[in-house]
Every structure is written in C-alpha cells, then in structure tokens.
Amino acid sequence: MRIIGGEWRGTRLPVADLDGLRPTSDRVRETLFNWLQPKIAGARVLDLFAGSGALGFEAASRGAREVLLVEREPGIVRTLRGTADRLKAGERIHIVQADALAWLQAPLHGRFDLVFVDPPFDAELWPRVLERLPPWLADDAWLYLETPAQGATAPGPAWQPHREGRTREVRYGLYRRVRPASEAVTLAPDPTPTAPIPDA
Incomplete structure (x- = not known):
C-alpha cells in the first residue's frame, strides 16, 4: 500500500492484519483522486473508517488543508499516528x-x-452513517462511498451522482450534496450499473 500522488508520492503505508480491514486498492484510489483533483486543494476532509489511512493520507498529500481520520482500533491508531509523524504532517493530519x-x-x-x-x-x-452525517457537511460537500460489488451504492436523493465505478470486489462512487438534508438518508438501489474495471 502506497501513496500514489502529491507531496508524499511513493510513501509506503503499513497495513495491519486485522479482520474486516480492507484498504482501498491503488487502482480505485487513483481513479477517485483523478475525479477529485480539481476539488481537493484546500479542502477539509473527514475519513470516517480510516483503517490503513490510505484515503486520508492521499488527500493530504494532494493538498487538502486538513484531514481528520477516525479509527476505533487502538493498534491501528498507533500506526496511523506513527505514519503522520514520519511524514511530518503537522496540523494537516x-x-x-x-x-x-x-x-x-x-x-x-x-x-x-x-x-x-x-x-x-x-x-x-x-x-x-449517512443518517448522522448531514450536520458535519458543507452545503456543497462531496461524498465518497464504497460498498460490496453486488450491493447498493447510491446514497439517496440528497446526493447527486458525479462518477461511479466497480471492480470485482467493490462498487465505489463520488457524489455531490445537492441540498442540506435534515431527514434520515438511506441507501437506494443504483439504477445504472457500471462496467467492471480490472483490479490492480
């Protein structure tokens, strides 16, 4: 696992051997951050299930102003903090x-x-998560959502699909908030399946 672009390009990220930990692949991250490239500079970013930290560290490497990583496993948190120290991330992470x-x-x-x-x-x-997220969002916030390949991927009417993709294992999408949502948001079926792309 490595950071693909930006200031810390090529930096390797340790990945814990833990059930349920499934880092976003290099190929998917490369696609995602190509979509985000005009939007990432100066952004305030929240990575809610940080895991390896690949998404959060990638965002910071590419110019995000501030990235907050949330992770519940103590051992993974220690690893994330060690990586942030090694990168001299300062107040960005x-x-x-x-x-x-x-x-x-x-x-x-x-x-x-x-x-x-x-x-x-x-x-x-x-x-x-989507039900509790709205108070934390800027009015024109962007959302990245990753789900199983055979699962629903659309987050509901409060979000406008921007780009979506799929590998053999996951479906992923980038969405833009279209209005402040005061009501609960639930996952809706994706009406337009996309063609698979090969895994890295």
Whole structure:
C-alpha cells in the first residue's frame, strides 16, 4: 500500500492484519483522486473508517488543508499516528480514536468539504452513517462511498451522482450534496450499473 500522488508520492503505508480491514486498492484510489483533483486543494476532509489511512493520507498529500481520520482500533491508531509523524504532517493530519457512529454524535466542531465512507462491509453501517452525517457537511460537500460489488451504492436523493465505478470486489462512487438534508438518508438501489474495471 502506497501513496500514489502529491507531496508524499511513493510513501509506503503499513497495513495491519486485522479482520474486516480492507484498504482501498491503488487502482480505485487513483481513479477517485483523478475525479477529485480539481476539488481537493484546500479542502477539509473527514475519513470516517480510516483503517490503513490510505484515503486520508492521499488527500493530504494532494493538498487538502486538513484531514481528520477516525479509527476505533487502538493498534491501528498507533500506526496511523506513527505514519503522520514520519511524514511530518503537522496540523494537516488529525487522528481520533473513536467509533465512527459515536463520533458523529459528538458536539459539532466544523464542517467538511469531502467525506470518505468506507466501513467494514459485514457491519452494514452505511445507512446509520449517512443518517448522522448531514450536520458535519458543507452545503456543497462531496461524498465518497464504497460498498460490496453486488450491493447498493447510491446514497439517496440528497446526493447527486458525479462518477461511479466497480471492480470485482467493490462498487465505489463520488457524489455531490445537492441540498442540506435534515431527514434520515438511506441507501437506494443504483439504477445504472457500471462496467467492471480490472483490479490492480
């Protein structure tokens, strides 16, 4: 696992051997950040299920102003903090040890321009995360969502699809917020399946 572009390009990221940890592949991240390239500079970014930190560190490497990584496993948090120290990330990277759903119910302390939602698949956390997310979002926020290849990927009417893709294992999409959402948001079936792309 490595950072693909930006200031820290080529930096390797350690990946813990932990059930449910499924880092976003290099190929998918490269596609995602090509979509995000005009939008990432200066953004405030939230990575809710940080895991390896690949998405959050990639965003910081490519010019995000601030990235907050939320991870509940203590060992992974120590690894993430070690990586941030090694990169001399300073105030650009903040790492919080917390359960993502519980963290979203904490007192609001700022809104985010871009949110990565890539939870462990077997926990089926997407609807609950999306329900609690709106207060944390900038009015024109972007959302990256990753789900199983055979699962639903659209986050609902409050989000406008921008780009979507699929590998043999995952479906992924980038969406833009179209209006502040005060009601619960649930996953809706994706009406336009996309063709698979090969894994890295």
